[in-house]
Amino acid sequence: MHPSNSMRLVAAPPRRLAKLIYRAVVGPPVPDPVRAWRGTARDGLPVLRVMHVGDCGVRRMETSHDLYGPPGYPLFAAERLLRDEVGMEFSHYFAVSFESLPDMATLRRHTRLSGDPDVVLVQVGSAYTRRILLPDTRRVHQLRDDVGRRAGRLVFAFYKVLRPCLRLFGRHSAEYTGADELERFLDRTRSVWPHAEVVLVAPFRRSPGYPSGEPIAARIESDLQAIAAARPGVSVFDANEALGRNPELRCVTGYNLNGRGCELVGMQLAGWMLAHQVADAISGLL
Numbered sequence: 001m002h003p004s005n006s007m008r009l010v011a012a013p014p015r016r017l018a019k020l021i022y023r024a025v026v027g028p029p030v031p032d033p034v035r036a037w038r039g040t041a042r043d044g045l046p047v048l049r050v051m052h053v054g055d056c057g058v059r060r061m062e063t064s065h066d067l068y069g070p071p072g073y074p075l076f077a078a079e080r081l082l083r084d085e086v087g088m089e090f091s092h093y094f095a096v097s098f099e100s101l102p103d104m105a106t107l108r109r110h111t112r113l114s115g116d117p118d119v120v121l122v123q124v125g126s127a128y129t130r131r132i133l134l135p136d137t138r139r140v141h142q143l144r145d146d147v148g149r150r151a152g153r154l155v156f157a158f159y160k161v162l163r164p165c166l167r168l169f170g171r172h173s174a175e176y177t178g179a180d181e182l183e184r185f186l187d188r189t190r191s192v193w194p195h196a197e198v199v200l201v202a203p204f205r206r207s208p209g210y211p212s213g214e215p216i217a218a219r220i221e222s223d224l225q226a227i228a229a230a231r232p233g234v235s236v237f238d239a240n241e242a243l244g245r246n247p248e249l250r251c252v253t254g255y256n257l258n259g260r261g262c263e264l265v266g267m268q269l270a271g272w273m274l275a276h277q278v279a280d281a282i283s284g285l286l
Helices: 003-012 014-026 073-082 104-110 138-169 181-194 214-229 260-275 278-285
Strands: 047-054 086-092 120-125 197-201 234-237
Touching: 003 104, 047 073, 047 278, 073 086, 086 104, 104 181, 120 181, 181 197, 181 214, 197 214, 214 278
Parallel strands: 047 086, 047 120, 120 197, 197 234
Antiparallel strands: none
């Protein structure tokens, strides 16, 4: 350690000292590439404006869980749409449960698009099938991600021990009591952005799944289909048949997708956009 760093540690108050030691062990803070990514819009191309409201499934994660992972399947979808000379603007609002979905004033403050969105991707629900041992707090998430980022591929060996403990002693991070809050959010979204296509992204099935979580996942998927069937302008995008339970498409958590998984889903999403109602919006841009 450099002498000047040693002097800083000695002079720092306890809270500051703890932070300096923590950062010395896990490394410096990292920027958020998802919030920084604005899409593939460029001069001379029609632009499809996409708003993503949802959880960490939007990110690519190669080894450990990482709330600062790079853009995942939306990036691959955007690159695929470029082949058809359609650019994409992208914005993301983080929400982990139906109960945490924002009101429209909050969402609009966080929307960084050149106009109202053409597509709103809503990807929420995986928290209800997730099992945890430690408190589900921001600091615990930060510690997990910082340590996992530093550990690299060693996390795979750690999870061989952790996963049986989660099955035996873990609890679900959130209780699923139905999709009423999702329906209210969709009603708000459709009233403010009536021309946007709202796409409910079915949560990726876990690999392996937990016995207690499988019925919950099935119920969520059924609820999403029922909600979309009852509302014009709302659709379901479900990539689970293509993903299967293949662990080679996921990071160590068994939920979040790695590069291969993100590419598969992104290509499927771009094709789905071109083939479904979103194609009308794209056609209007050309």
